[in-house]
Structure formats: structure tokens, C-alpha cells
Amino acid sequence: xxxxxxxxxxxxxxxxxxxxxxxxxxxxxxVAAVIAMVSIGQGARQAINDDLASIGQNLLxxxxxxxxxxxxxxTGRPFREKDLEAILQEVVGVAAVxxxxxxxGTAVFEELSFSTTLTGTTxxxxxxxxWELADGRRFEEGEVVTGSDVCIAGETVVEELFxxxxxxxxxxxxxxxxCRIVGVLEPKGQNSFGQDQDNxxxxxxxxxxxxxxxxxxxxxIIVSAHDxxxxxxxxxxxxxxxxxxxHIREGADDDFSVRDMAEVLSMLDGVATILTGFLAAVxxxxxxVGGIGIMNIMLVSVxxxxxxxxxxxxxxxxxxxxxxxFLMESMVLSGLGGLLGxxxxxxxxxxxxxxxDIPLMVDPVTVVLAFAFSALIGVVFGFFPARRAARLRPIxxxxxx
Numbered sequence: 373x374x375x376x377x378x379x380x381x382x383x384x385x386x387x388x389x390x391x392x393x394x395x396x397x398x399x400x401x402x403v404a405a406v407i408a409m410v411s412i413g414q415g416a417r418q419a420i421n422d423d424l425a426s427i428g429q430n431l432l433x434x435x436x437x438x439x440x441x442x443x444x445x446x447t448g449r450p451f452r453e454k455d456l457e458a459i460l461q462e463v464v465g466v467a468a469v470x471x472x473x474x475x476x477g478t479a480v481f482e483e484l485s486f487s488t489t490l491t492g493t494t495x496x497x498x499x500x501x502x503w504e505l506a507d508g509r510r511f512e513e514g515e516v517v518t519g520s521d522v523c524i525a526g527e528t529v530v531e532e533l534f535x536x537x538x539x540x541x542x543x544x545x546x547x548x549x550x551c552r553i554v555g556v557l558e559p560k561g562q563n564s565f566g567q568d569q570d571n572x573x574x575x576x577x578x579x580x581x582x583x584x585x586x587x588x589x590x591x592x593i594i595v596s597a598h599d600x601x602x603x604x605x606x607x608x609x610x611x612x613x614x615x616x617x618x619h620i621r622e623g624a625d626d627d628f629s630v631r632d633m634a635e636v637l638s639m640l641d642g643v644a645t646i647l648t649g650f651l652a653a654v655x656x657x658x659x660x661v662g663g664i665g666i667m668n669i670m671l672v673s674v675x676x677x678x679x680x681x682x683x684x685x686x687x688x689x690x691x692x693x694x695x696x697x698f699l700m701e702s703m704v705l706s707g708l709g710g711l712l713g714x715x716x717x718x719x720x721x722x723x724x725x726x727x728x729d730i731p732l733m734v735d736p737v738t739v740v741l742a743f744a745f746s747a748l749i750g751v752v753f754g755f756f757p758a759r760r761a762a763r764l765r766p767i768x769x770x771x772x773x
Contacts, residue, residue: 526559
């Protein structure tokens with residue numbers, strides 16, 4: 373019975389393929405939009421997670437200035453080298469502590485130049501940021517202590533200044549100072565925000581302080597916690613320690629801040645989830661519009677086929693047979709739109725992921741729910757026209773011109 377009704381519905385709809393296609397178009401667009409928006413949103417979330425993971429796990433940044441609250445301070449007293457030692461020795465769960473200070477400028481080698489950023493730090497920076505070397509070596513202990521003129525280059529700097537040649541041992545100039553390249557970092561590529569992570573130079577912090585800053589202040593402290601350690605607890609311990617070392621009275625605002633990358637990740641993930649849900653909800657509206665289009669066409673179809681309905685009722689067809697017939701046609705329309713919408717949605721998501729350089733993540737649950745919703749649209753919006761057809765009186769239907 374159901375199979376026969378389905379075949380009749382398909383045959384009836386195939387008589388006017390253009391109208392059938394246009395009627396299904398609304399549902400197609402709705403399903404495709406929902407699948408594409410959710411897939412792009414999840415791909416963006418995964419890209420952000422991958423970027424943060426590439427920076428380093430359980431990472432915290434300690435910077436001068438509170439940066440939040442009514443008494444926020446944009447700047448604060450810089451840190452000292454002993455602050456780094458205190459964090460490493462007194463805070464439980466810390467894996468690495470590195471100083472960091474940056475200076476944008478131009479790196480020059482012979483007649484070539486390239487804009488980059490010079491970072492003064494130690495070998496602990498590589499540990500904290502989960503950065504390996506592609507060639508060469510790390511800073512030697514003596515080079516860090518004495519402040520030697522050596523540096524480690526990122527992949528982008530090497531490509532721009534040296535091309536395919538090895539940069540090891542070469543001397544480059546950065547502003548008024550020079551340094552000899554002793555190592556090359558493994559490339560990390562661009563992050564989701566379009567920033568080239570490989571466009572940098574690392575220099576011993578003592579060299580950076582002496583040659584560029586003229587003092588021993590530490591602009592920022594990078595802290596990496598051990599795997600499995602609760603970074604929020606490490607953050608609390610660092611805040612407590614720094615308040616003690618900076619002699620901040622109880623109840624007074626901090627003149628520094630500790631930023632936990634786990635909090636940043638959670639915030640970005642929450643924002644991405646909300647935006648993805650919002651976009652999916654907006655896209656789902658087109659499904660309702662498509663349902664209204666199906667109901668409109670089915671009402672027109674009932675009017676056009678009134679005599680056919682009268683003949684079927686006159687020769688013994690039951691009202692429920694007519695109801696099922698028109699309901700099946702409505703479901704075929706919505707189902708066709710749903711199936712094509714799945715294909716189009718996946719293709720759009722694939723194209724967007726390639727263009728935006730994010731992972732392609734098509735959620736099977738979203739696909740099933742979108743198709744199920746399209747089928748439900750067919751039932752809901754097709755029921756009224758089907759019931760109207762089933763309630764026609766045979767004699768009135770036969771008299772219809």
C-alpha cells in the first residue's frame with residue numbers, strides 16, 4: 373500500500389518537473405544552509421583549538437598591569453629575573469618558566485631585508501611554547517648568561533633572507549645589533565587569525581636587555597604547567613606568589629594579570645558555539661519558508677486535481693487513501709529537497725573549509741537531524757492540503773470545472 377502510494381506520488385510529481393524542483397528548492401536551501409553553517413562553525417572551532425594546542429599546553433602569561441576591573445591599570449611595574457625563579461621553585465606543577473620581551477623591526481642579510489619581530493628569551497621559551505628545532509641547536513648556557521650575539525630564526529625569516537641556503541653561522545643585522553644564527557625553528561604556519569607564527573627571531577634575553585632595552589626588566593613571563601595539572605590552580609598560586617613578592621596589600625587591586633590560555637580557549641569555544649547555533653537557527657528559517665512553499669503548491673495541486681479526486685472517491689477510494697496520497701507527495705517533495713540539500717551542504721562546507729583553511733567537519737548527527745526536520749516539514753505543511761483533498765465530497769468534486 374505505502375509503496376504503491378509512493379510510486380503514484382513520484383509519477384504525479386514527475387509530470388511537472390520544473391514546479392517540483394522549484395518547490396523543493398526552499399527545503400534544499402534550508403538543509404544545505406544548516407549543514408554548511410554547522411560544519412563551518414565546528415571546523416573553525418577545531419582550527420582555533422589546534423592553533424592554541426600548537427602554542428603550548430597549559431600555558432599562562434603573566435603581564436604587568438591588571439587589565440580588568442574598575443581599577444584596571446594598563447601598565448604596571450615590570451618583573452625581575454628573581455620572579456621567574458620564584459615561580460619555578462615555589463609553584464607546584466610548573467614545567468617551564470620563560471621571560472619574553474619583543475621588538476618589531478627589520479632583519480637584514482647582505483642586500484635582503486625582511487620585517488620581523490625579535491624576542492628576547494631563554495631556552496625555556498621553546499619548552500613552554502612546544503617548539504622544536506628543524507636545524508641547528510639551542511642557546512648554550514654560557515650564551516644566555518653572558519648575553520652573546522646569537523639568535524634562532526623562524527622558518528619565514530630563513531626563507532625570505534636565505535632561500536634554500538642554510539642560515540646556520542650566518543650573521544644578520546637587526547637595527548643596530550647583529551647576531552649569528554645558530555638554530556632554525558620547526559615551522560608552525562599561520563594560525564586561524566592569519567598570523568604567521570614562523571616570522572620571528574629569538575635572542576638570549578640578556579643580549580636583548582643590554583643591546584635594546586638598557587635594563588634588566590622582564591616585560592612578560594610565560595609559564596607552562598605539566599600535563600594533567602589544573603592550570604586554574606597554577607594561576608591562583610602564581611597570583612598569590614606575585615602579590616607577596618610585589619607587596620600588594622590585602623584588598624588592593626593587582627598591578628599584574630595572569631592570563632590562562634585554557635580560559636581563552638573556553639571563551640573562544642563558547643563564542644564559536646553560540647555563533648554556530650545562531651547561524652544554524654537563521655538557516656533553519658529557510659526550511660520553514662520551504663515548508664510554506666510546499667503547502668502552497670499542494671493547495672494549488674488539490675484545486676487542479678479536484679475532478680481526479682472526485683473520480684477516485686466515486687469508484688471506492690476512501691478518504692484516508694486520498695489523504696495518504698497527497699501527504700506522500702508532500703513528503704516526497706520535502707525528502708527530495710532534503711537529500712539534495714545534504715549534498716549541496718557538504719559541498720559548500722568542503723569549499724568553505726578549503727578557502728578558509730579550516731578542517732572539514734561534517735557532523736552526521738546534524739545531517740540526520742536536518743533531513744529529519746525536512747521530512748517533518750513535509751508532513752506538517754502537507755497535512756492541511758491533504759486533509760482538504762480528503763474531505764471533498766465526490767459529487768462536488770465531479771462538478772468542479
